[in-house]
Amino acid sequence: xxxxxxxxxxxxxxxxxxxxxxxxxxxxxxxxxxxxxxxxxxxxxxxxxxxxxxxxxxxxxxxxxxxxxxxxxxxxxxxxxxxxxxxxxxxxxxxxxxxxx
Numbered sequence: 001x002x003x004x005x006x007x008x009x010x011x012x013x014x015x016x017x018x019x020x021x022x023x024x025x026x027x028x029x030x031x032x033x034x035x036x037x038x039x040x041x042x043x044x045x046x047x048x049x050x051x052x053x054x055x056x057x058x059x060x061x062x063x064x065x066x067x068x069x070x071x072x073x074x075x076x077x078x079x080x081x082x083x084x085x086x087x088x089x090x091x092x093x094x095x096x097x098x099x100x101x
Contacts, residue, residue, distance in 0.1 A: 031055060 017025060028051055032038045036058055043051060 028052070028055060031058075 016022075029040070029043050032043045032046075032051060032054065033040060036054060038054075
């Protein structure tokens with residue numbers, strides 16, 4: 001028995017993403033679920049432009065945080081790692097310190 005020919009001859013009988021599109025899509029889904037605490041259902045129901053918007057905004061936020069941290073580290077190392085003393089204490093005062101304030 002022969003199979004019926006499709007009404008519209010197609011090259012593929014399955015409508016789905018090819019592997020080259022599927023892996024980046026799944027990476028976006030993973031990032032949304034893992035790092036942005038979105039549910040799988042929300043991410044899958046979200047239009048592509050919204051999902052990519054949220055990923056872009058999240059990435060910009062992380063980059064800004066890294067810049068702030070780098071600036072703070074740069075400022076901390078600019079003082080050669082030495083603390084700033086408010087009052088001077090003599091050696092004898094340290095030796096005689098009893099631990100009470």
